[in-house]
Amino acid sequence: MSMIAAFYSGKSILITGATGFMGKVLMEKLFRTSPDLKVIYILVRPKAGQTTQQRVFQILNSKLFEKVKEICPNVHEKIRAIYADLNQNDFAISKEDMQELLSCTNIVFHCAATVRFDDHLRHAVQLNVTATQQLLIMASQMPKLEAFIHISTAFSNCNLTHIDEVIYPCPVEPKKIIDSMEWLDDAIIDEITPKLIGDRPNTYTYTKALGEMVVQQESRNLNIAIIRPSIVGATWQEPFPGWVDNLNGPSGLIIAAGKGFLRSIRGAPMAVADLIPVDTVVNLTLAVGWYTAVHRPKSTLIYHCTSGNLNPCNWGKMGFQVLATFEKVPFERAFRRPNADFTANTITSQYWNAVSHRAPAIIYDFYLRLTGRKPRMTKIMNRLLKTVSMIEYFVNRSWEWSTYNTEMLMSELSPEDQRVFNFDVRQLNWLEYIENYVLGIKKYLLKEDMAGIPEAKQHLKRLRNIHYLFNTALFLIAWRLLIARSQMARNVWFFIVSFCYKFLSYFRASSTLKV
Ligand SMILES: CCCCCCCCCCCCCCCCCCCCCCCCCCCCCC(=O)SCCNC(=O)CCNC(=O)[C@H](O)C(C)(C)COP(=O)(O)OP(=O)(O)OC[C@H]1O[C@@H](n2cnc3c(N)ncnc32)[C@H](O)[C@@H]1OP(=O)(O)O
């Protein structure tokens, strides 16, 4: 019997960010392993024309929840969607809902955040810092609360190369930042943002670091733990391999490479690609929830959920496997044949951006215009290059995260819990994982049918022929122009032609002699 699963039975659990990538997998696992849990409260806002109820309905009817519905048929009765907007005061939660949350909640998992790298500092602070502070204040009024688990990121201290499981303070106190956001206007915030984030690459990592400081400062006598996952990828094993539903992290770039838009990225192939499957993060999160509530560590423990020091894989190997999988299962209607590579420096990167990204987009848009259609490729390419420029920071460096707490926790689990809540990344086979990841992107994100693979392969063959034809035509035109304009080129051309002629004559003569 799993002690962790038994622990969550009968519990009332509050999850923020339950509609997000990690939140959904967390809910799924909780229902699947502890179908007797009392209730999961989720804080949801209406979005994209959908009410909170419609959003929950959509999640429960997705492929991800198929197994859950078999094990826990009344799952919809156990989810209590509470209307909330974390950008608002008191999260805009009604008095009755707030009362219920405060009096019933046993465990809090705080997953909500803005993960956009380029978010305006005001918004990133509001969600990643102020909302965390408010949630902690709420938590301090929950008499039945046993544990509060905060999800941060392993990159909150990406300005360091070796990162321990401790909280590193930022120079300006989070409270001062929160206060200043209330009276500074956007223009001034824009001006001071680079100074505040310092040697971090974006507002995301900076505000997640501030969020951790807030957790430390507002912890009072709560049982708190912080989890720092690295780059969260598709599921490894559970509920099935390869599940993913958003473009964050590598997923968007894998699509861009598979569709032939992304041809090069400035990156270090030997740098460690610290990817971690989302189900591994969720298993660790649930184990931490149990350990924090039952063992009540004296201080706030931080758990690194990373792969680099236990089972490292580099970007080169990962990229290679991504490309190898495209050969077997190509994406449909590719723009060009998938053929991405890493470039070493800014100059080569700019060259390839011009030649492999911008030029084909301009040519294609010209073709669209000629055929009376609306040009769109340059816009897509600009967006892709913006994304790539934000991600390059993370593919050019390696970090070392210590994992003492995570390993300690692993040793505290019973063999059954180690199996059911497996977060031991040493068992992960990267090649198999990447192949399933690419397949998962094709199935669950792009919603492409496997039956379309022969047609997709045929399309790639056509693209290869167009590529050869285009290159040959380009070469002949360039050469013709050169010959017309330069005596030197003409001399070279005659030298090559006469050399070939002589070589062929000699070859023919020697083969006649042998006969
Ligand atoms: C030794 C041998 C060597 C051999 C080498 C051989 C081969 C080499 C092969 C090369 C490579 C092959 C394949 C590639 C494989 C991997 C490549 C490397 C991947 C690296 C990924 C690293 C990521 C690291 C991140 C680490 C940070 C910490 C992790 C976290 O804690 S949080 C999670 C990370 N957060 C994010 O990822 C959010 C990123 N997104 C944003 O910040 C923004 O969305 C944005 C990208 C800035 C775009 O903002 P915009 O305002 O312009 O757009 P908007 O968001 O409104 O979206 C507009 C449309 O764009 C779509 N979209 C959104 N995000 C992405 C995305 N990431 N990629 C693509 N498209 C995206 C969105 O859906 C909208 O579409 P629409 O609705 O149709 O308009």
Ligand SMILES: NC(=O)C1=CN([C@@H]2O[C@H](COP(=O)(O)OP(=O)(O)OC[C@H]3O[C@@H](n4cnc5c(N)ncnc54)[C@H](OP(=O)(O)O)[C@@H]3O)[C@@H](O)[C@H]2O)C=CC1
């Ligand atoms: N994905 C990754 O690679 C990594 C993620 N993390 C951390 O993991 C956590 C979860 O990330 P992930 O699931 O990937 O992120 P997602 O972007 O998929 O999910 C974010 C969640 O936060 C919710 N949210 C955002 N703004 C509000 C708001 N104003 N009110 C209510 N809810 C809101 C979103 O709701 P809605 O659906 O309404 O937008 C969504 O449920 C975050 O804390 C992130 O920092 C850490 C490392 C890596």
